[in-house]
Amino acid sequence: MLLTQALDRAGTGVWAASSVLYFTFVVGLDAGQLGLLLGAAGVAGIAGSPLAGHLADRLQVRTLLIGCHLMRLGALCALLAATDFRVLLLLFAVTHLGDRAAKTLEMLFATRVAGEKRATYQALSRSSANAGYALGAGLAAIGLAVGTRGAYHVLILANALSFLVAAALVWRTREPRGRGLVAAPADGTAPQATSQATSQATAPAGAGGPSPWRDRGYLRFVLLDIPMNLDDSILGVGLPLWLVAHTTAPHALIPAFLVINTVLVVVLQLRVSARVEGPRRAADAVALYGLMTLACCVFLAAAPRGGVLAASAALLAAAVLATAAELMRSVSSWELAVSLAPREARASYLGVAGMAQSVQKSAGPLLLTGAVMVAGPAGWLALGVGVAGLSLVQRRASLWRLELLSGTPAAAPASAASA
Numbered sequence: 001m002l003l004t005q006a007l008d009r010a011g012t013g014v015w016a017a018s019s020v021l022y023f024t025f026v027v028g029l030d031a032g033q034l035g036l037l038l039g040a041a042g043v044a045g046i047a048g049s050p051l052a053g054h055l056a057d058r059l060q061v062r063t064l065l066i067g068c069h070l071m072r073l074g075a076l077c078a079l080l081a082a083t084d085f086r087v088l089l090l091l092f093a094v095t096h097l098g099d100r101a102a103k104t105l106e107m108l109f110a111t112r113v114a115g116e117k118r119a120t121y122q123a124l125s126r127s128s129a130n131a132g133y134a135l136g137a138g139l140a141a142i143g144l145a146v147g148t149r150g151a152y153h154v155l156i157l158a159n160a161l162s163f164l165v166a167a168a169l170v171w172r173t174r175e176p177r178g179r180g181l182v183a184a185p186a187d188g189t190a191p192q193a194t195s196q197a198t199s200q201a202t203a204p205a206g207a208g209g210p211s212p213w214r215d216r217g218y219l220r221f222v223l224l225d226i227p228m229n230l231d232d233s234i235l236g237v238g239l240p241l242w243l244v245a246h247t248t249a250p251h252a253l254i255p256a257f258l259v260i261n262t263v264l265v266v267v268l269q270l271r272v273s274a275r276v277e278g279p280r281r282a283a284d285a286v287a288l289y290g291l292m293t294l295a296c297c298v299f300l301a302a303a304p305r306g307g308v309l310a311a312s313a314a315l316l317a318a319a320v321l322a323t324a325a326e327l328m329r330s331v332s333s334w335e336l337a338v339s340l341a342p343r344e345a346r347a348s349y350l351g352v353a354g355m356a357q358s359v360q361k362s363a364g365p366l367l368l369t370g371a372v373m374v375a376g377p378a379g380w381l382a383l384g385v386g387v388a389g390l391s392l393v394q395r396r397a398s399l400w401r402l403e404l405l406s407g408t409p410a411a412a413p414a415s416a417a418s419a
Helices: 002-026 029-058 061-079 085-146 148-172 197-203 215-227 232-247 251-275 281-306 306-337 341-355 354-372 378-405 412-419
Strands: none
Touching: 002 029, 002 148, 002 341, 029 085, 029 341, 029 354, 061 085, 061 148, 061 341, 085 148, 085 251, 085 341, 148 232, 215 306, 215 354, 215 378, 232 251, 232 281, 232 306, 232 354, 251 306, 281 306, 281 378, 306 341, 306 378, 341 354, 354 378, 378 412
């Protein structure tokens, strides 16, 4: 599975680095069409996670993941022959739907197979995925340097090939028997609700079991998790645009942001995960996420005030802090998503939790470009303070729900039913 994710992300890196240029210079889309294409893909991606979680409560995760890889393979190959914009819109949306669904299914598989060691597996997964993504971006640079129609087609086929190989590798894996994310207890008994919050969360919602859409406490966690993913947009959108439009730092510094992020994640992810084990430490890591994001925003706000060297140093420091925030988020978000969900319906719950990252990918860039950067340095400071404050709310709400789910007597008041 780790090799599968590395190859999948290598293909994704190739596509991410070349897709916009392909649609612009080869297909001939204008800016409006390109924006509509990307927007539709973002919306489709939001639907991918809950759909994958819903199906994973009923079907084998392994089978669904193979289906996602083959679906993306077919859609991407069809893109080579498509000329009508409506067809392109549909195919591009399908690839993003499959992409988000596949990422959710990969983590569902890992949560089920790795069990209590899921944080360690996730760290290994993120390290291999980042290495694969960097490799793919490097390969794309070669094709973009050639710049011909044939070169772009080769890049697309390379991404399609990664899906085919990934599907073959997943087919070689083995999945524990039984539905759900975690294998049934040795004695075969089903886990019992231990509190009002658990009872509310696990109330039957039809034949499929408990519904995350009726669990207000879990939905609150997912809603608060959206701003806990903003490091992605800060690093990929905010830093480059802020450098170009508001600082005197050289444009050649922009690739360094990706290099810093990739190297630090590969080197430090496993070490950070080893220090943050269990849901309570994961809740503490959420607060650290807010602190790191606030510090990052402070450096971004200060960058326009200095000369070339000062601005460059501030932006590089912001990139390091954004990566540190990502490391905190990677060990907290999924661990809490698993721990706060009822055991017998984790697949559907985790599918809903996966929406947070998808929503952020669609709304985050708009927030940064349409509000934060328009307000200047004050906008960055406001963003940092806001994320830090929400991280404390998320930490407290998560700890409160953990107490309820564990049956702590102090968490028994009737008012807890809304948690």
